[in-house]
Amino acid sequence: MPHCRNKAMTLTIHPNDNVCVELNGTPEIPAGHKIALRDIHKGENIIKYGFPIGQATEDIPQGTWVHSHNMATNLSETLTYTYEPQLTEPPQRTPETFLGYPRADGRVGIRNEIWIINTVGCVNETAARLAREASALYGDRVDGIFTFRHPYGCSQLGEDHDNTRRILADLVHHPNAAGVLVLSLGCENNTPASFRELVGPVDPERVRFLTTQEVDDEIDEGLKILDELTALAARDQRRPCSASQLVIGLKCGGSDGFSGITANPLIGQVSDLLAAQGGTTVLTEVPEMFGAETILMSHCKNEAVFDKTVSLINDFKDYFTSHGQVVYENPSPGNKAGGITTLEEKSLGCTQKGGRSTVQDVLRYGEQVRHRGLNLLQGPGNDIVACTALASAGCHLILFSTGRGTPLGGPVPTIKVATNSDLARRKPGWIDFDAGRLLEDPDMEKAGDDFFRYILEVASGRSTCNEKNGYREIAIWKDGVTL
Numbered sequence: 129m130p131h132c133r134n135k136a137m138t139l140t141i142h143p144n145d146n147v148c149v150e151l152n153g154t155p156e157i158p159a160g161h162k163i164a165l166r167d168i169h170k171g172e173n174i175i176k177y178g179f180p181i182g183q184a185t186e187d188i189p190q191g192t193w194v195h196s197h198n199m200a201t202n203l204s205e206t207l208t209y210t211y212e213p214q215l216t217e218p219p220q221r222t223p224e225t226f227l228g229y230p231r232a233d234g235r236v237g238i239r240n241e242i243w244i245i246n247t248v249g250c251v252n253e254t255a256a257r258l259a260r261e262a263s264a265l266y267g268d269r270v271d272g273i274f275t276f277r278h279p280y281g282c283s284q285l286g287e288d289h290d291n292t293r294r295i296l297a298d299l300v301h302h303p304n305a306a307g308v309l310v311l312s313l314g315c316e317n318n319t320p321a322s323f324r325e326l327v328g329p330v331d332p333e334r335v336r337f338l339t340t341q342e343v344d345d346e347i348d349e350g351l352k353i354l355d356e357l358t359a360l361a362a363r364d365q366r367r368p369c370s371a372s373q374l375v376i377g378l379k380c381g382g383s384d385g386f387s388g389i390t391a392n393p394l395i396g397q398v399s400d401l402l403a404a405q406g407g408t409t410v411l412t413e414v415p416e417m418f419g420a421e422t423i424l425m426s427h428c429k430n431e432a433v434f435d436k437t438v439s440l441i442n443d444f445k446d447y448f449t450s451h452g453q454v455v456y457e458n459p460s461p462g463n464k465a466g467g468i469t470t471l472e473e474k475s476l477g478c479t480q481k482g483g484r485s486t487v488q489d490v491l492r493y494g495e496q497v498r499h500r501g502l503n504l505l506q507g508p509g510n511d512i513v514a515c516t517a518l519a520s521a522g523c524h525l526i527l528f529s530t531g532r533g534t535p536l537g538g539p540v541p542t543i544k545v546a547t548n549s550d551l552a553r554r555k556p557g558w559i560d561f562d563a564g565r566l567l568e569d570p571d572m573e574k575a576g577d578d579f580f581r582y583i584l585e586v587a588s589g590r591s592t593c594n595e596k597n598g599y600r601e602i603a604i605w606k607d608g609v610t611l
Contacts, residue, residue, distance in 0.1 A: 138163060139567075141389060142178035147194050149385055149467070151567060159548075160385025160467030160531070162194040174199050177388060179420070181473035194469070201470040203419055203456040205449060206442040211434040214426040216484050218404035224580075227366035227588040228373070229306065232331060236373045237303040238524045238541070238587040240364050242273040242357050244309045244350075245300050247323050248281030248316035254346055255311050261347070262354040269362040270306060271589075273354065276539055276602040282316040283611040293318055294494030295604050297327045298520035300335060301496075304540055306364055307334050307357030309350065314341030333360060366589065372406030374587060375497055377518030377526040377540075378481040379413065381511040383459070384531025385467025386547040388477025391529035391563035395545065396483030397576035398527065398583065403485040403501050410497065410521050411482045412505040412514050414444040418455055419472030420479040424504065428487045436490035440506055447607075462532045481529070493605060497522045511536055512603040519602075525586060533558055537594025539602055541586055544593060545579075560592050 137151040146165050153159035162176065168188040173180040182199045229237040242262070244255045255275035263273045276299070280292040296318075300308050310327070312320040320339045327335070336353045340346040378395055380387060399409040417424060421441045428434040445455045456471045468474045488501035494517075497503055507517040511528075515538030518526055525540050531547035533555045546552040549564030561582055566575055586592060594600065 182470040221404040224371040228369035235303040239304040243305040244275035247312040249279040266358040269358040281318040306361035377523035380529040382532030391547040392480040400483035412507040416478040420475035537599040
């Protein structure tokens with residue numbers, strides 16, 4: 129529980145911690161930053177959340193500020209791990225429902241939208257014009273008509289080209305899209321024929337293909353198709369659906385010293401609540417698991433999933449070192465300004481979004497969810513790349529915690545959860561839910577129930593800030609050569 133220090137409030141998170149967190153901020157120590165609870169000697173571990181988050185680089189007297197000037201990371205390169213399971217059963221919950229759109233393949237959408245998916249960046253502007261004009265003509269039939277700009281689909285090689293194709297193909301199949309127009313140029317590396325083969329079986333009434341080089345007037349042809357798609361989608365109606373059918377992505381961005389105290393544990397509470405309903409959550413941002421990966425490994429349901437998690441972590445470290453980068457080149461300047469000093473500290477806060485749920489599966493980038501419950505997804509920490517990967521995996525919506533604030537939105541509803549109430553008050557056009565209330569009233573169960581209820585409202589049609597603002601983007605992970 130919080131205790132007083134010189135009339136300021138501080139919070140000690142775990143009884144084994146040797147630092148506490150400044151809540152209000154003083155002229156010497158900003159809010160969200162760490163204070164030494166006792167004398168800490170040079171070389172001694174700094175303990176927060178009950179785990180080491182780095183070591184002191186000099187002697188740190190009791191009551192003084194602990195940050196980048198007197199501590200450093202303990203992280204190193206790839207490691208060897210042992211499977212030591214610590215599994216818990218999710219709490220039993222009364223089955224919940226939301227109003228969704230049942231799809232022919234057995235899945236459910238939470239939006240009834242039309243998506244224009246570009247096979248190549250050359251038709252970005254054509255797609256944008258089609259979305260604008262179709263919205264003016266037929267927009268009242270559906271929840272929206274959208275396209276997602278990207279610069280790829282041509283002049284790419286190897287895994288980069290494969291990643292582009294996989295992500296775009298996944299979006300074609302997303303259940304939030306009642307209909308899809310796949311728009312091609314015709315001469316790109318991602319050829320219309322090969323992409324159609326990758327997409328695989330579809331409902332030909334719901335997924336249509338248009339190659340712009342093969343028609344005289346691509347705008348006229350595109351609008352005809354969009355007229356037909358919206359007319360078909362207009363027949364769809366919301367119906368009661370089990371919460372077990374929800375797939376929710378877990379993401380954070382612009383984290384601060386309160387992220388691991390309020391918003392991320394709250395998201396973890398909801399992740400556990402959804403698991404208890406038989407639903408699915410997906411946690412990504414692998415670099416922000418470094419230093420906390422053993423917690424996730426202890427939650428793996430069996431050794432096979434544990435081995436996949438070890439590969440997920442060590443392969444990503446190898447990815448960094450193969451490019452001449454150290455694995456701990458994180459947190460960002462904004463994270464540090466908010467009170468996060470090392471990657472271990474950031475990771476111990478970030479991974480709390482997964483709650484205590486059992487890890488059921490590990491997905492490679494571009495793979496879609498196969499198992500209900502908590503899944504780990506290969507992907508970087510970059511906000512829009514991670515959000516795109518989550519949507520590609522099949523997430524209906526994304527829970528996005530932030531302490532600094534961000535307006536961005538992915539292709540699906542992106543619920544922004546403020547770590548502190550000051551951000552929620554200052555940025556009501558960005559923030560959907562205020563987790564800062566937990567600093568005043570630490571009733572996590574009540575906050576979790578309230579947040580879960582809000583999520584069901586969003587799944588039933590309530591708009592998020594990113595939707596109201598029209599902020600929808602994608603970005604595809606790129607590693608190799610561009611021709």
